[in-house]
Amino acid sequence: MQRTTNLGCLLVVCTLLAACGPGQRDHRIVIRNPMDQERHELVAIPYTEWSDAFGTDSIVTIVDASSGVEIPYQRETKGMSGTQNILLEVTVPASGSVTLAVEKSAPAPATVRTYARYVPERYDDFAWENDVVAFRMYGKALEGRPDDAHGLDIWSKRTKDLVVDKWYAQGDYHTDHGEGMDYYSVGMTLGAGDIAPFANDTVVFSKHYRQYEIVDNGPLRSTFKLTYEPWQVGTKTVSVTKQFTLDAGSQLNRVEVTYSIDGDGELPVAIGVARREKPGSLLQEERDGIFGYWEPEIGNHGITGIGVILEEGSFSGFGNLSNQYLAFAETTNGTPLVYYVGGAWNKAGAYTSAEAWFDYLHTFKERVASPLNVEIN
Numbered sequence: 001m002q003r004t005t006n007l008g009c010l011l012v013v014c015t016l017l018a019a020c021g022p023g024q025r026d027h028r029i030v031i032r033n034p035m036d037q038e039r040h041e042l043v044a045i046p047y048t049e050w051s052d053a054f055g056t057d058s059i060v061t062i063v064d065a066s067s068g069v070e071i072p073y074q075r076e077t078k079g080m081s082g083t084q085n086i087l088l089e090v091t092v093p094a095s096g097s098v099t100l101a102v103e104k105s106a107p108a109p110a111t112v113r114t115y116a117r118y119v120p121e122r123y124d125d126f127a128w129e130n131d132v133v134a135f136r137m138y139g140k141a142l143e144g145r146p147d148d149a150h151g152l153d154i155w156s157k158r159t160k161d162l163v164v165d166k167w168y169a170q171g172d173y174h175t176d177h178g179e180g181m182d183y184y185s186v187g188m189t190l191g192a193g194d195i196a197p198f199a200n201d202t203v204v205f206s207k208h209y210r211q212y213e214i215v216d217n218g219p220l221r222s223t224f225k226l227t228y229e230p231w232q233v234g235t236k237t238v239s240v241t242k243q244f245t246l247d248a249g250s251q252l253n254r255v256e257v258t259y260s261i262d263g264d265g266e267l268p269v270a271i272g273v274a275r276r277e278k279p280g281s282l283l284q285e286e287r288d289g290i291f292g293y294w295e296p297e298i299g300n301h302g303i304t305g306i307g308v309i310l311e312e313g314s315f316s317g318f319g320n321l322s323n324q325y326l327a328f329a330e331t332t333n334g335t336p337l338v339y340y341v342g343g344a345w346n347k348a349g350a351y352t353s354a355e356a357w358f359d360y361l362h363t364f365k366e367r368v369a370s371p372l373n374v375e376i377n
Helices: 009-019 047-054 164-170 354-369
Strands: 029-032 039-046 061-064 073-076 085-092 097-103 114-119 125-130 133-137 153-157 192-199 211-217 221-233 236-247 252-261 266-274 281-285 290-294 304-310 317-320 324-332 337-345 373-376
Touching: 029 085, 039 047, 039 373, 047 085, 047 373, 073 221, 085 097, 114 164, 114 211, 114 221, 114 236, 125 164, 125 221, 125 236, 133 337, 153 304, 153 337, 192 252, 192 304, 192 337, 252 266, 252 324, 266 290, 266 304, 266 337, 281 354, 290 324, 290 354, 304 354, 324 337, 337 354
Parallel strands: none
Antiparallel strands: 029 097, 029 373, 039 085, 061 097, 073 085, 114 125, 125 133, 133 153, 192 266, 211 221, 221 236, 236 252, 252 337, 266 324, 281 290, 290 304, 304 337, 317 324
């Protein structure tokens, strides 16, 4: 999306200066990139800082002050009654910066690129997606069925379009009709990176989620929570809430997992990835908290890569069972554990080898550790 005046970019900048009003005309948003590679991602400006600089007018256009190109944005509520953050989708050059300005005018309609919803018509699934990948978790109605499964499911896409509603309506998403398909086999595993307690050398599964809450739903970021009823893990009773956040263009979700734990308040957990019979490629970096799996090709469906990254700290180790690989971590009562999880499909064209996929995971971890710097001046 692009917005310029007839007199060019210089007039755009001058117009934006005047549009901010007295006492605000010198304010600019400067976003700096501390890494030596270009970055395209979302940044968040706390709404208190935003409103101090630009006021509370909800009808604004944000542009690159040099080029006049319009910048997509979203008002993030985090489940509150009002805006908590302004999310900006920006491209920032390596070791460089971009300067943005704000115009009090109607923005171009934003393209919706993230979406999440409860799917009661398919055994209480909860499904979500962005423009590059899609996922689902299984609900109560699937329990006890012959086709029951436990972990995180990933759908392979090779279209930028959102497909969840369309594929569920068609009911034939296990066949590739040109947009992608669901060929990932979860079974009785943690699938594409779900999490569960680990005790007595085994994964202790919960039942499927019982409640959901959609916190924000696009156009650039979707966030939701899934809540699970208590279950026994040895002598402890535990329950869990999982909050998933998926940004436009990202292969990985941010997952914030909070356990309530009766007993001593500590709980070993495992993040699991379904293991295929044929060998694939593994990336296991305990100290850096990175796990990657590039699967073997499955029939003529292609190859899926799965990735798991801890936001901070390291894994406490790696292991495997006959049907899944495991990355271990420690949790405590009421303290969120944050990790990133997702995947890629070679037929989508962006990541077509184990090397390319593992490079993405390394770069993603570096971006998490070195966030873009945002200033309003």
